[in-house]
Amino acid sequence: KAGVTQTPRYLIKTRGQQVTLSCSPISGHRSVSWYQQTPGQGLQFLFEYFSETQRNKGNFPGRFSGRQFSNSRSEMNVSTLELGDSALYLCASSGGELRNTGELFFGEGSRLTVL
Amino acid sequence: AQTVTQSQPEMSVQEAETVTLSCTYDTSENNYYLFWYKQPPSRQMILVIRQEAYKQQNATENRFSVNFQKAAKSFSLKISDSQLGDTAMYFCASGGGADGLTFGKGTHLIIQP
Numbered sequence: 719k720a721g722v723t724q725t726p727r728y729l730i731k732t733r734g735q736q737v738t739l740s741c742s743p744i745s746g747h748r749s750v751s752w753y754q755q756t757p758g759q760g761l762q763f764l765f766e767y768f769s770e771t772q773r774n775k776g777n778f779p780g781r782f783s784g785r786q787f788s789n790s791r792s793e794m795n796v797s798t799l800e801l802g803d804s805a806l807y808l809c810a811s812s813g814g815e816l817r818n819t820g821e822l823f824f825g826e827g828s829r830l831t832v833l
Numbered sequence: 834a835q836t837v838t839q840s841q842p843e844m845s846v847q848e849a850e851t852v853t854l855s856c857t858y859d860t861s862e863n864n865y866y867l868f869w870y871k872q873p874p875s876r877q878m879i880l881v882i883r884q885e886a887y888k889q890q891n892a893t894e895n896r897f898s899v900n901f902q903k904a905a906k907s908f909s910l911k912i913s914d915s916q917l918g919d920t921a922m923y924f925c926a927s928g929g930g931a932d933g934l935t936f937g938k939g940t941h942l943i944i945q946p
Binding site for chain 1 (some may be wrong): 876877878902924935
């Protein structure tokens, strides 16, 4: 069974640009959640999608958005990039909604550098 | 809201020793789950062990076990017979509510040969 796939793995952007990251969950998983990992703040929850609906959202500005498609693949977008957005963005899938199962399967992450 | 605190930023032990990683948490949820995740260097995060809060029995997975003290809101991870491959960041996490999983800042565990 293929794991969680994230693309691209690495990318470099400049301030003010926008970026889109993609995540393909494990086949059959309907929940996709996104996390931002930085050395200073650790792992912070961005949002969760389940069956194409955003179920939960963390404490991030509106520049961070996402969506989920009918095949459960998910994308997250960050607009008007700031230096502080440099981070490893992790996607995780789960067989059920987070509040019901909580067990996550993580991808390898997309490392974003903002210059 | 949930908070998770890991008070040991880094630990180092010799191979084959036993090591315990500490974690305390706070949550307003009645039904919640606790987890330990492992993130090896440059590799993806994987689940080590999971504990349902309503279960009194401590979870065990081979060399990994937890000491779950619900009243004290403590959830420590014990690794027995540590191996070089156990070197990684270990994250304690709490979940089951509307805020996704809440992670601690992590403990960098180094197993020395």
